[in-house]
Amino acid sequence: MTSDDTGRSFSSRSIETYSALSPDQADAVLELLTDAARTDGQxxxxxxxxxxxxxxxxEGVSHLLLTVGDELVGYAQLEDTDPVEAPAAxxxxxxxxxGHGHGRAxxxxxxxxxxxxxxxxAHGGHPAARHLAQVLGLTMFRELRQMRRPLTDPExxxxxxxxxxxxxxxVPGQDDAAWLAVNAASFAHHPEQGSLTQRDLDDRKAEAWFDPAGFFLAEREGQLLGFHWTKVHAEEGLGEVYVLGVAPGAQGSGLGRALTLIGLRHLAAQGVPTAMLYVDADNKAAVSVYERLGFQTHETDLMYRAET
Structure with a gap:
């Protein structure tokens, strides 16, 4: 969520909702996101x-385009796929x-x-986003930390x-089904990650950054027990602990720490100077593990919700 708000109205403002975007609409949204990221830093x-x-x-995904005249000035995405939690946007x-009330609208x-x-x-937790949340009657209930550590020192x-x-x-194609099953089991408490489908996996495999050599699977006697999927952000000089999961039956065995180190060593070998990851602030055990590995909080994303 990124916006300022004054409550002023614009007679030429229009908000339309779509179940899918045309290629031209998608390009316009991506250009808007790029401009915002350049200004906001994320x-x-x-x-x-x-x-x-x-x-x-x-299914469950809607796109809201806010235009003033013929110009796209705002975008929102609403996803209503969680059977328990409220829709996320x-x-x-x-x-x-x-500063013209578009965020409020x-x-x-x-x-x-x-x-x-x-x-x-609200990615980055900027003051303007906090103000908009207050105006909309939303309260903060989740904090997601981005943590970083250098890959050159300490060893x-x-x-x-x-x-x-x-x-x-x-191995793409060969390991898809097994990975999706272990990912779902590992993140049963985390529907955003645990509900990934074959289409979601295929989307990521089609991205330019995808490299199966940095996607590690841990097995015992042919059974998948855990994984560490790394990602390189080449332009930013960052290597990411993209997704790390351990099957419920293998948790507490030290496998998660070992997989973390294997992935970090791989990223260091790629020449990226810094590693990053995301972790919920209330996951004290995970935060403690990452802090012992030299990670420190870099920035935070906040989630707000309507109290009903």
Whole structure:
């Protein structure tokens, strides 16, 4: 969520909702996101949200385009796929058009579309987004930390795998189903990650950054027990602990720490100077593990929700 707000109205403002965007609409939204990211210092819409801009309609996903005249000045995405939680949204107003009430108008449309059952991400937790959340009657309830550590110093410890566990690289096509199953089991408490489908996996495999050599699978006697999927952000000089999961039966064995170190060593070998990851602030155990590995909080994303 990125916006300023004054409550002023624009007679030429229009908000239209789409189940899928045309290629031209998707290009215009991506250009808006790029301009906002350049101003704000981080992407206003998550990777999943950006992947969902293209292609045919996806169940539960809606796109809201705010225009003034013929110009696209705001975008929001609403995803209603969680069977328990309220629909989740992200929104952004173009930096050149903030301070004119567009954020409030787009937020009000999201509240109406969700029946006032709404969760909204504010990436970076900027003061303007906090103010908009207050104006919309939303309260903060989740904090997602981005943590970073250098990959050059201090030196990474040697990984120690549990007995009988071996690690190999992901094979696209061959390992898809097994990975999706373990990912779902590992993140049963985390529907944003645990609900990934074959289409979601295929979207990521089609991205230019995808490299199966940096996607590590841990097995014992042919059974997949855990994984560490790394990602390189070449332009930013960052290597990411993209997704790390351990099957419920293998948790507490030290496998997660070993897989983390294997992935970090791989990223260091790629020549990226810094590693990053995301972790919920209330996941004290994970935060503690990452802090012991030299990670420190770099920035935070906040999620707000409507109290019903």
């Amino acid at each position: 992407q206003p819409v998550s990777e999943q949200g950006r992947l969902q801009l293209r292609g045919s309609a996806r 992200e929104l952004v107003i173009h930096p050149a058009h903030r 787009l937020g009000a449309s999201l509240l109406a579309a969700s029946g006032k059952r709404l969760r909204v991400w 990474l410890p040697d990984p120690v795998l549990p007995q009988g566990v071996t690690v190999r690289a992901f």
